[in-house]
Amino acid sequence: MATVQDIEIHDSAARTAAAAEELQDVQGERMVLNMGPSHPATHGVLRIVLELDGEVITKADPDVGYLHRGDEKIAENMTYTQFIPYTDRLDYLAPLASNVAYALAVEKLLGIHEKLPPRCQYIRVMCCELARISAHLLGLGAFGMDAGAITIFLLTFTEREKIYNLAEAASGARLTTSYTRIGGLMRDIPPNWCAQVKQFCDEFEVALAEVETLLTRNRIWVDRLRDVGVVSKEMAIDYGLSGPNLRGSGVDWDLRKHQPYLCYQDMEFDIPIGSVGDSYDRYMVRQEEMRQSVRILRQCLQKIPGGWGNEAKEPVNIADGKITLPSKQKVLSSMEELIHQFMLVTEGVNCPPGEIYFGHENPKGELGFYINSKGGGTPYRLKIRSPSFVNLSILSEVLPGCMVSDVPVVLGSLDFVMGECDR
C-alpha cells in the first residue's frame, strides 16, 4: 500500500503536505465530553458539552433549561400576591432577597416603593443582607467541596443553619420564606429576633475568620484559583455580568450604591472590587461582601425604627386598604374593610396600566423584574431578568483554554443557581 502511494505522489512537497495532514488528523483528535445534567460539580442541573484536546478545553457549550418550570407563563395566570412563593424558588439560596426584589418591583409599579414604612424598610434590608450572607456561604461551601476542601462545606452549613433559624423565626419557614407582601411584610419580626441577629453577627465573624485561615492563604487554593477563568472588564460589561462577578472584574457597579432603594442611602458600607478578574478575585469579593453585610446588619440593628421590640407599634405595612390586607377584627366587623379584603384576595392588588423594570442587588447579581400591566390584579407580562442566566453565557468564552479540572473552579467562582437561570 505504502509503495503504491510513493509511486503516485511524485512531488516531494505534496508528499510532505499529505504526511503532515495525516499526522494532524491523529494529533488534533478532539473528544467530546458531556458534563451531564446530573453532576456533583455543576451546582444544579447544568449540562456543558465540552470539546477537549487532551486535558485542554477547546469548545464549551452550556445547555440550560433542565429546570425550566414556566414561571413567566404562570405569572400571567396569578395575582401579584399569589406569585410571591414562586419568587422564593428562583434563587433558592437567598429566597428573602428574591422576595424583597419582587415586592419592590410591584410597589414601584404602584408608585409606593419609596413610601414604605421605615421599619419595614429596615427589616427588609436586614433580610436581604442575611440572605446575601447565606447565599455566599453556600456558594463558598459548594465551591470548596468541588475543589477538594470538604471541611468548608460543613463549616459554612453550620452558620447557615443559624440563618435558617432566624428566617424560621421571622417567617415560619427555613428556606422558602415568602416573607414580603405587596406594601410590606407578612408580619412583624418577633421580639427577640434582633437579639438573635446580633448574636449571629458576633459568632459569624469568628467563623468567617476561621474560613479565611483555611482558604485565603492556602497554597493549593490560591494555585487552583489564581488566573483561572479570567474575565476582563470589557468582557464583563459586554456580557452583561452583574453582582460579584462584575465587581470581581474591576467594574464599580452595585445597585445598592448607584440606584439605592429601601434605606441603603443611610447605610455606610464599602464595595469590594477585584483587579484581575480571575476566580480568586471573585472569591475574595464574596468574602469581603459577607463582612460588609455584617457591617450593614449591625447598623440596622442600631437604627431600626421602633427599636428591637417595637414597643411603639411602628407599622410594617403601608396603611392603604387597597394594598394591604386589613386586620381580621376590622374585616369581621366593618363593611369597608370587608370589601377591601374581598377585592384584594379575589382580584389582587389593582395596579395601574404601565410598565416598569426594577433591578435589585441579589447575592448572585442583578435580579430584575419587568412588569407590563394592563391594569387589574394580574400582570400581562412578567419577565424575570435573571443574573444566573446572563452570568452563565460567559462560559462559552471563558472555558476554552482552561483544563478540565478548572471547570469546577470556574463554575464555583461564577456562583450561579439553576432555579434562577431557568426559571
Place this chain on the structure above:
Amino acid sequence: MTALESANQIKARFGDLVSEPAEFRSEITLKIADAEKIFDICSFAKGIGFDYLVDITSIDNYGEDPRWTVLYHLRAIGNGTEFRIKIDVSEEKSEIPSVLPIWRTANWHEREIYDMMGIRFRGHPDLRRILMWEGYPHHPLRKDFPLAGKPTELPGVAFTRVTPMEGGPFVTLPSSGDSIEREPRVRVPEQAEPGISDKRLK
C-alpha cells in the same frame, strides 16, 4: 447626562423614526417606528455610552396587530442612566435584526425569545432553543398556548403531556366593567384546543 438627555439625543439623530420619550415612574421609554432600524439605533446608543444591555424582553399582544413587541433595556455603567427602547414586529414577519454584534450578552436573550415567542433574529450565528429542547414544536409564552401545555412526543429526547389543571387557573380581568366580568375565572384564548382545561367557563 440623564436618561432624558440621551433619549433626546437619539431622537435628534434619528428624527421621525423615534417617538417622544415617554416617562412612567421616572423611567424613559422610546418607541421606534421601524423595527429594521433597531441595529442602527442600538449602535448609536452604544456610541453615546450605553455599553450595558440589561435585558431584552418580548411581549405577545394577542389580538392586536402588530403582535410582538420587543423591548431593549439599556444602561450606561459609567453614570448609571438607563432607558428602554420598544419596537413592534408584525406576526407575518416575526423577524428582526440581531444586536449581538453590539452587545454579546444579546446572544442568550435572543435565543430565549426565539424559544419562548418564536421571533427570529436575523444575523444570529446560533439561533436554537435554549430552555426547551431542540425539536419542541411550540413556543410556550404565546398567549394562545395554554398553560397546561400540549402533548408532544420526540422519541429519545423528551415527551410532554397535558398538565391536569383541575378547572384551570382562575384569572381576573383588569378593573373595568362590572364585577361579573372581573370575577376570577378560567380565560382561554379562542384558538386553544378544546379539552385542555377540565371545565371551561364562557
Place this chain on the structure above:
Amino acid sequence: MQSQTEYGYNSKIEGDVVLTTVDAALAWFRANSVWPMPMGLACCAIELMAVGASRFDISRFGSEVMRFSPRQSDCMIVAGTVTYKMAGSLKRIYDQMAEPKWVIAMGACASTGGMYRSYATLQGVDNIVPVDVYVSGCPPRPEAVLDALMKIQEKIKKEPVLQDLVAFKQLAGK
C-alpha cells in the same frame, strides 16, 4: 436442589431458621448502609445538603456516602422539580443503578409536580420511576427526609432476600 439438607434440625417442622436469620442479617446490613444517589435538582437539594451537613447528620444512618455515581448507590432521592427535559436523564440514571434500589420522592415537586402546574413540569416523578416513599413539604424539613429514610429502612428490613433467592433457584431448577 430437591430437598432441604439436614442442618441439625428439621426445617419442615421448625421453619427456615437459618435462611431467616441470614435474611435478617443481610437486611440489617442493607438497611444501615443505604447509600443515597442525590438527584438534587432544585430547592429540595439545598435541604438535602442540609440533611448531609452536621446539624441533621445523615451519616448516623449510614448514608454518608452521597456519591453521584448510580452504580454505587442504593437509594435515589429525587429532590426538586422534574421537568420533561430532565426526565430522560433521570430515567437513564435510575436504569443504571444496580438492584436492589429504592426511590424517595422528596418534596411536593417530585411527588406530584408541586405548585408548578405548567407545560414544562412532569407531574410527579412516579410517571417515570417507581417510588417507594413520598415526602411532602416544600421543601420538606430535614427531619422529614430522615423519617423517609427510616421508612425505607423499615421496608428493607422486611425484604426476604435469601428466601426469595432460594425459592427462585428451586423454581428454576425444576
